[in-house]
Amino acid sequence: MSWIQGMAQRARELLRPHASELEIDEELRDHFEREVERRIRAGAAPDAARREARLHTGGHQSAKEAVRDGWTGRLLADVLSDVRTAVRGMRREPGFTAAVVLSLGLGIGGTTAIFSVVYGVLLRPLPYPDSDRLHLVEIWWNDFSASLSPADFLALRESGAGVADVGGFTFPDAGFALRGDDGPEVVDGATITAELPRVLQIAPLVGPGLSVATTACEVLISDRLWQRRFGRKPDAVGRSLVIEGEPCAVVGVMPESFDIPGRYGSSIWIGLRPGEPKRRGPFFINTIARLRPSVTPRQAEAALTTRVVAILRDRYGIRNEWRYGLRPEKDVLVGNMRETIWLTFGVVALVLCIAVANVANLLIARGAVRSRELAVRASLGAGRGRLARQLLTDGVVLGVIGGAIGLGIAVATLEVVRANLPALLPRMAEVRFDLPVVAFALALGIAAGLAAGLFPLARLPWAQLGQWVREGGRTSGESVRLGRLRRFLVIAEVALTLAVVCGATLLVKSALRLQAQDPGFAPHGVLSFRVGISETAYTNERAHLFFETLEDRLRALPGVRSVAYALGLPPNMLDVSNNYTLEGETGDSAGHGGVAEWNAVSPGYFATLGIPVLEGRSFSLADTATAPQVALVNQSFVRRHFRGQSAIGKRLKGGDWDPKAPWTTIVGVVTDVPYTGGIWGGNHPTFYEPSAQNRWLRSVLVVVKTAGDPAQLVGPIRRETSALDAGVPLRDVATMTERLDRSASLPRFRGLLFSLLGGLALVLAATGIYGVMAYHVNQRRRETAIRRALGARSAQVVRATLESGMRLAGAGIVIGVLGALVLTRSLSALLYKVDPFDPAVLAGVTALLALVAMLASLVPAMRAARVDPAVILRDE
Amino acid sequence: MSDDPQQDVLKGTLDMLILKALDLAPMHGWGIGERIAQLSRDVFQLQTGTLYPALHRLMRQGWIQSEWRTTENGRRARYYWLTASGRRQLEAERVSWERASLAVRRIMNADA
Numbered sequence: 001m002s003w004i005q006g007m008a009q010r011a012r013e014l015l016r017p018h019a020s021e022l023e024i025d026e027e028l029r030d031h032f033e034r035e036v037e038r039r040i041r042a043g044a045a046p047d048a049a050r051r052e053a054r055l056h057t058g059g060h061q062s063a064k065e066a067v068r069d070g071w072t073g074r075l076l077a078d079v080l081s082d083v084r085t086a087v088r089g090m091r092r093e094p095g096f097t098a099a100v101v102l103s104l105g106l107g108i109g110g111t112t113a114i115f116s117v118v119y120g121v122l123l124r125p126l127p128y129p130d131s132d133r134l135h136l137v138e139i140w141w142n143d144f145s146a147s148l149s150p151a152d153f154l155a156l157r158e159s160g161a162g163v164a165d166v167g168g169f170t171f172p173d174a175g176f177a178l179r180g181d182d183g184p185e186v187v188d189g190a191t192i193t194a195e196l197p198r199v200l201q202i203a204p205l206v207g208p209g210l211s212v213a214t215t216a217c218e219v220l221i222s223d224r225l226w227q228r229r230f231g232r233k234p235d236a237v238g239r240s241l242v243i244e245g246e247p248c249a250v251v252g253v254m255p256e257s258f259d260i261p262g263r264y265g266s267s268i269w270i271g272l273r274p275g276e277p278k279r280r281g282p283f284f285i286n287t288i289a290r291l292r293p294s295v296t297p298r299q300a301e302a303a304l305t306t307r308v309v310a311i312l313r314d315r316y317g318i319r320n321e322w323r324y325g326l327r328p329e330k331d332v333l334v335g336n337m338r339e340t341i342w343l344t345f346g347v348v349a350l351v352l353c354i355a356v357a358n359v360a361n362l363l364i365a366r367g368a369v370r371s372r373e374l375a376v377r378a379s380l381g382a383g384r385g386r387l388a389r390q391l392l393t394d395g396v397v398l399g400v401i402g403g404a405i406g407l408g409i410a411v412a413t414l415e416v417v418r419a420n421l422p423a424l425l426p427r428m429a430e431v432r433f434d435l436p437v438v439a440f441a442l443a444l445g446i447a448a449g450l451a452a453g454l455f456p457l458a459r460l461p462w463a464q465l466g467q468w469v470r471e472g473g474r475t476s477g478e479s480v481r482l483g484r485l486r487r488f489l490v491i492a493e494v495a496l497t498l499a500v501v502c503g504a505t506l507l508v509k510s511a512l513r514l515q516a517q518d519p520g521f522a523p524h525g526v527l528s529f530r531v532g533i534s535e536t537a538y539t540n541e542r543a544h545l546f547f548e549t550l551e552d553r554l555r556a557l558p559g560v561r562s563v564a565y566a567l568g569l570p571p572n573m574l575d576v577s578n579n580y581t582l583e584g585e586t587g588d589s590a591g592h593g594g595v596a597e598w599n600a601v602s603p604g605y606f607a608t609l610g611i612p613v614l615e616g617r618s619f620s621l622a623d624t625a626t627a628p629q630v631a632l633v634n635q636s637f638v639r640r641h642f643r644g645q646s647a648i649g650k651r652l653k654g655g656d657w658d659p660k661a662p663w664t665t666i667v668g669v670v671t672d673v674p675y676t677g678g679i680w681g682g683n684h685p686t687f688y689e690p691s692a693q694n695r696w697l698r699s700v701l702v703v704v705k706t707a708g709d710p711a712q713l714v715g716p717i718r719r720e721t722s723a724l725d726a727g728v729p730l731r732d733v734a735t736m737t738e739r740l741d742r743s744a745s746l747p748r749f750r751g752l753l754f755s756l757l758g759g760l761a762l763v764l765a766a767t768g769i770y771g772v773m774a775y776h777v778n779q780r781r782r783e784t785a786i787r788r789a790l791g792a793r794s795a796q797v798v799r800a801t802l803e804s805g806m807r808l809a810g811a812g813i814v815i816g817v818l819g820a821l822v823l824t825r826s827l828s829a830l831l832y833k834v835d836p837f838d839p840a841v842l843a844g845v846t847a848l849l850a851l852v853a854m855l856a857s858l859v860p861a862m863r864a865a866r867v868d869p870a871v872i873l874r875d876e
Numbered sequence: 877m878s879d880d881p882q883q884d885v886l887k888g889t890l891d892m893l894i895l896k897a898l899d900l901a902p903m904h905g906w907g908i909g910e911r912i913a914q915l916s917r918d919v920f921q922l923q924t925g926t927l928y929p930a931l932h933r934l935m936r937q938g939w940i941q942s943e944w945r946t947t948e949n950g951r952r953a954r955y956y957w958l959t960a961s962g963r964r965q966l967e968a969e970r971v972s973w974e975r976a977s978l979a980v981r982r983i984m985n986a987d988a
Contacts, residue, residue: 004938009932009935009936009938010936013932023954024928026903026952026954027904027928027954028924028928030904030905030906030951030952030953030954031904031905031906031909031924032924034904034906034907035906056923057923057924058923058924058925058926059925062925063923063924063925063928063929066926066928066929067923067928067929067932069929197971272953298957510984784896
C-alpha cells in the first residue's frame, strides 16, 4: 500500500506545486519560530535568539529549493518556468533573437534540405519489399561489364533455383507510342520479363499478369492509365492497346508503387520474352536477381557463374572466362552521384558549424550582459544546476525555433531544387519531407542550441561564484577567459568560411568555363526531336524511304532552312560506339584499330548543325546503299591514327574483323563535337557513315534549322509527320540551345548551390567578427578613454581596434587556407578545366575575406574613436 | 556545505534516524530535529535544508505521512507519522545498520 501513498504525495507535488510551496513556507516559518522560542525560553534576548536561530536552521530559501529539487513534478515545472524565462528574455531583445534564430534557421535549413536528399537518395531503401536482397546481375570480364544477352538471361533463369529469382527489363529513352482516339501519344514504359513483378514482389491489382509461355504481345498498364483509358473498369483486362503500331492485350493493372528500378510513373510494361537465340549476343537485358534469404551475394555469384557457364558451354560451345557479378540495386541507381551528395552535405554541415559558432558568440556576448541577472539569482539561492538549466534552456528554445524556421527554409529550398534538376538526381522523386527528415531538423536545432548554450555555461566562474556575485557578475579573470573563447570561435568561423568560399568560387569558375566552351556546332535556331517507326511494319527500304520523304516534306515548310536526321546528336545524345580495323594494320584479327563513337547521318547533317568540313567532302545523295561505302571522321580520329598525314582515301572496316566484308573509304574530316558525357566529357574519336548505308535505322533524331522562332514550327512539323504515318508521334522535342543548356545544368546548379552556401558563410562570419569586435571595444572603453585622455588621436584608436580585428581574421585565414586545400582536393572531380589549387581563386578569396573582416571591424573601431574620455571616466 | 563533516556522518543513516524519531510518536519537523539532537547529545544537529528534503523523500517512499494539525497552544503545525511500511523499513534498516556497525567496530578494534 505504501507505493499508493507515495504516488499520492508525488501527484500533490506535481499537480499543486503552488499549494505545496505555500505549505513548505509555512512549515519552515513554524520551524524557525519554534527555534527562536526555545532560545528565549533558555533565557536569550529576543534579538539574539532570532540571530542565533537563523544561523542554526540555515537559509529559508535554500531549504525550500532543496525540498523542491526532490519533487518529481519539479523538473517539469522548472523546465516550463525556464522556457517562460527564456521566451521573456527573447522578447526583450528582438534584434538579438532575430540574429540568433536566423543564423540557426539558415544553417539548419540548408543542412536539412541536403539531408532530405541524402536520406531519400542514399539511405532510404528502394520502394520494394526486402529491397536489400535485390541485385543487378552483370557479366564481368576483367574490367569490362555488360548487361545480359538473351542467351545469358535464359541460362541464368534456369540455373537460379535455390539461389535467386531473376527478372529482366529494357527501356527505350524515348518512351512508347500509344495509339489514341486523337493521334498517338508518347508514354513512358519498359519491356519486362514475366518474372519481374514477382522478383520485385509487387502483384497486379487486377488480372493474371504476364504469362511466360506465349508469343502474343501482352502489356501491364498503370493504375493511372487504367483510369484514363478504361475508367477503372475490370473488363479492361483482355482488351487491347495499339503500341508502336502493334496490338497488345492488357493482362493486368499494376499498383501505383510499381515501376522498374529508378523509374517512376511509367504507364505500360510490355512482356519481354527472350527467344532461344542462335548466338550469344547482343547484350541488352538489365537483370535483377532477388537473392534467397540465406544466400550472400558472393555465394550467389560463384554458384551462378559455375552453373551458367556450364549451360552456355553445352548449348553454344562458348568457352570463356566471363563471370557473373552482383551489385546491390540501390548502389547501381545512385551511381556516381554518391560523392557529390556527401560532399555537398559535408559543406552544408560546415556552414551549420559556422552558424553554431556565431550563435555561441552571440549568447556569450549576451551572457556578459546577463551576468548581473545571473548573479542576482545565484545570491537569492538558485543552485548551480538551476542556473545551468536556465542557460541550456535558453539555447534549446532558440534552437527549436531555429529548427522550425530551418524546416521552412528547407522545404522552400527543396522545391527550388526539384524544379531545377528533376532529372539530374537519381531517385529524386523519392525525396520528400517525412518523419526522419523533420526529426533530423528538430534534433539538429536542439543539438545546435545545446552546443551554443554550453559555451556561455562553460565560462561561468563556478569556483568563485561567491566572489563573482559580490562583484556583480564581473571579474577580470572571467573576461579574459571569455575573450579567449570568443576569439577562438571567430577564428574558426573565418577559417571555415574561407574553405567554403574557395570551394564555391572554384565551382562557379568551372561552371563558367563549361558555359564558355565552344561546343563545336551552331545550336542557334535549330529544332530537334526524335521520330521512331515500327520495327516490324517497316522493311529496311521502306524505313529509309520514310525518313527521306519526311526530310523532303519538312524542307518544303516555310521558314525551314535545312533538315537532316541522324542516329545521335551532340552534346550528349549518342550512345553507340563500334570497334573497327584500319587497312594496313595487322588486320588479321578483330579489335585492332580501336573503338570510336559511331554516328549515322543524312547528307545535310553537318550543314544544319554548322559543323565545318575541314578536308575532303561531306556526304551526298549519291552515297546510296548500293554505292561504295564511305565515311567521315573527326579531328580526334585523325589525331589518333594519321598524325601528320591526310586521312582522305584511307580505308577501314567496322565491327568485328571479317575478311569478306567490303572496305569503307574515308572521304572527309569534320571538326570535333562532343557526344559522350556532353561538353564535360570532351571530344572523342568519331566515325560517321551516311544514313543511306545504315540499314537498321528505325529511330532517328531530326534536326531542323529555322529562319525564325523554332517553336512556331512544331505544329506544322507534327502535321507533316502524321501525314506520312498517323501512328508516329514527335518525341522529346527541344531546341539544340536547350539541349546544350540542359547538358550543363548539373555543374551550373552545383555552382549556384555552393555560391549560396559561400555567401551565407560570409555573412555569418562577418556578423561574428563584428560581434566580437563590438564587444571588445565595449570592454576596453575605459582603457581607450585613458589613452584618449593621454593624447591618443582618433586615427590611432581606430588603427588599434582594426589591428586586433585583423589579427583574428589573419589567424582564421591562415588556418582556412590549409582547410581550403583539403576541401578543394576533394572537389577536383567536380571541376571542369579548373585547377583545385587555382592560386588566383585562393588569393582572391583571401583578399575578399580580409576586406570583409576589415569592414566588420571598422564600425566598432569608429565607435571606439568617438569615446569621450570625460564621460567614460566619470561613469566608471 | 558539503565540507561539513556532520553531513558525511549522516549520509545513509539520516532516513533511519528520522524514522526512529517518529517511531516513538507523531511529531512536527522542528520536534524531529530536536529529538535527534537530544538523543545524539547534540552530535547531530539537522539544518532545515537537510531535514525537510529528507521528510519529503520519505513521504514519496510512502514510509511516513503528514497532516496539518492544530497544536496545544492553537498553532498550526505539520505532523509526520510512520506508516506500516515505514515501520517495516525502520526494522530492516536497524538490522542492516547493526550488522554494519558491528563489522566496522571489529575492523577498528582489530590489533594490526
